[in-house]
Amino acid sequence: MIVIDSLTVRFGGVTPINDMNLTMTAGSNGLIGPNGAGKTTFFNVLSGFVRPAEGTVTVFGDELLPMADFKRVRWGVRRTFQTEQAIADLTVYENVLLIEEHSGRKSSTRRADVIEAVEFVGLGNQIGRAVGTLGAAERRLVEVARAIVGHPRLVLLDEPAAGLPEDETEKLGEIIKQIPDRTGAMVVLVDHDMELVSATCDEVAVLDFGSVIASGKTQAVLADPLVMRAYLGDDERVQA
Numbered sequence: 001m002i003v004i005d006s007l008t009v010r011f012g013g014v015t016p017i018n019d020m021n022l023t024m025t026a027g028s029n030g031l032i033g034p035n036g037a038g039k040t041t042f043f044n045v046l047s048g049f050v051r052p053a054e055g056t057v058t059v060f061g062d063e064l065l066p067m068a069d070f071k072r073v074r075w076g077v078r079r080t081f082q083t084e085q086a087i088a089d090l091t092v093y094e095n096v097l098l099i100e101e102h103s104g105r106k107s108s109t110r111r112a113d114v115i116e117a118v119e120f121v122g123l124g125n126q127i128g129r130a131v132g133t134l135g136a137a138e139r140r141l142v143e144v145a146r147a148i149v150g151h152p153r154l155v156l157l158d159e160p161a162a163g164l165p166e167d168e169t170e171k172l173g174e175i176i177k178q179i180p181d182r183t184g185a186m187v188v189l190v191d192h193d194m195e196l197v198s199a200t201c202d203e204v205a206v207l208d209f210g211s212v213i214a215s216g217k218t219q220a221v222l223a224d225p226l227v228m229r230a231y232l233g234d235d236e237r238v239q240a
């Protein structure tokens with residue numbers, strides 16, 4: 001369970017997270033909302049890049065925000081970014097191993113963890129290839145492998161399918177959906193692709209201007225007129 005209580009982030013005069021309150025209980029949870037709603041900022045708070053002005057986040061009973069960044073990684077916080085992080089010249093194996101480097105685990109355990117993560121995302125037969133030689137969909141899978149290696153407890157995926165064709169997005173969704181059962185971690189998936197979110201997440205929350213405007217079972221939330229309006233409002237802002 002993830003409990004977010006009164007979370008507020010301020011950057012000068014901007015308040016990208018504004019009294020966010022939310023409880024997530026599903027294995028896979030969607031977090032959606034228009035551009036600039038605060039989704040990535042929320043991930044930055046969880047991974048320790050951004051210090052909030054107020055609020056608490058408790059995951060599986062542990063308060064995350066007072067933990068030092070490296071402790072969060074050891075605790076099990078993992079994430080992907082909107083831009084690819086894997087290093088093109090390194091192999092799939094080496095890229096995934098980088099995440100485990102400071103895990104404090106034995107090297108034989110790390111090796112086994114890396115192989116397991118790479119096999120889980122279906123790249124077992126590409127493990128020795130340089131990431132730069134892989135296709136776009138495979139590189140996304142490397143990012144996912146990096147986000148689940150070792151013992152993840154909270155896996156944050158920031159638009160993992162952006163720019164992928166529909167069939168590749170579907171395959172990625174099937175892999176993401178298995179993360180909670182395979183690893184015991186809770187997943188938070190941010191994506192603008194509502195088909196991916198519906199296919200992958202049992203529950204969804206909607207952020208707009210840094211506050212939660214709807215949350216609950218995915219189908220009910222996506223059918224909520226308030227949610228539609230948040231997205232339409234975004235189009236109007238873009239046109240203005």
Ligand SMILES: Nc1ncnc2c1ncn2[C@@H]1O[C@H](COP(=O)(O)OP(=O)(O)OP(=O)(O)O)[C@@H](O)[C@H]1O
Pocket residue numbers: 011014016033034035036037038039040041042
């Ligand atoms: N370091 C920063 N300094 C100042 N403002 C910032 C900073 N990072 C983000 N913002 C602002 O905070 C708001 C939320 O941005 P954020 O990146 O969290 O949105 P998002 O929901 O992830 O959007 P998208 O769907 O486009 O990725 C935006 O108005 C953004 O310009």
Ligand SMILES: [Mg+2]
Pocket residue numbers: 039040041082158
């Ligand atoms: Mg973002």
